[in-house]
Amino acid sequence: MNILVTGASRGIGAATYELLKSRGHNAVGHSTSGTAELIAGDLADPEAPRRIWSEALDRLGGRIDALVNNAGIYEAVDAAASDEEWQAGWTRTLTINLQAPADLCRLAVAHFREHDGGRIVNVASRAGWRGDSPQHWHYAASKAAIVGMTKTIARAYAAEGVLAFAVAPGFTVSEMTDEYLQGRGGAAIVADIPLGRVATTDEVAEVIRWLATEAPASATGSTIDVNGASYVR
Secondary structure, three states: OEEEEOOOOOHHHHHHHHHHHHOOOEEEEEEOOOOOOOEEOOOOOOOHHHHHHHHHHHHOOOOOOEEEEOOOOOOOOOOOOOHHHHHHHHHHHHHHHHHHHHHHHHHHHHHHHHOOOEEEEEEOOOHHHHOOOOOOHHHHHHHHHHHHHHHHHHHHHHHHOEEEEEEEEOOEEOOOOHHHHHOHHHHHHHHOOOOOOOEEHHHHHHHHHHHHHOOOHHHOOOEEEEOOOOOOO
16 A cells, blocks of 8 residues: 655654555655655645645655554643743644644545545544643644544545544653653653553554554544553543
8 A cells, every 4th residue: 555654753653654664565754854765844834735745646656545644743832821822832733733634634535536545544642532731732622623523534535435543642652752751750641541551652553554554444433542541432
């Protein structure tokens, strides 16, 4: 399969990108600054999603079978911040975490409808179900919206072979969080997880791989939780 993965330079995205390639898929990855291998694109730029999609199409010979919307940010903004800081934080987070994935989904849906179907996997978050910290209203809102968008796409286009899924990780081990988990903050996080540990990026990547390539069509619209039972629905 030909698959585009956004945010493929680190964490869940990098693990997903490498796993897909190791399983024989033609994966194209994206990152903000790009590399010799990854497509560059700052998702804060409204024109970036179309450029990323177009370059991925070129690299994959004009056909994309699956889109993995993984790229996102987790930046704090305090409710006591100035109006300007508060609104800027919301605008930036919603642009990168919601508008850019929506733009890519729109392009993917149009492409898939012309090519007998395709799959979308959107990376949401446990925060979309249970909320987040007092500094992350905007992050939780963006991820809840991703879930709603995924369900809408699934309901609207299933008859045309366009399948849409979401993954909702909890706290995940990555190069960005390892130091924190080894400190005082990690104990509180693990204490909130019945499994007794946080998820690994490889575990989340495996769920994404399955949804993007193997999950039965009847599962379209589903959100898979990967959080060690720290939030169950």
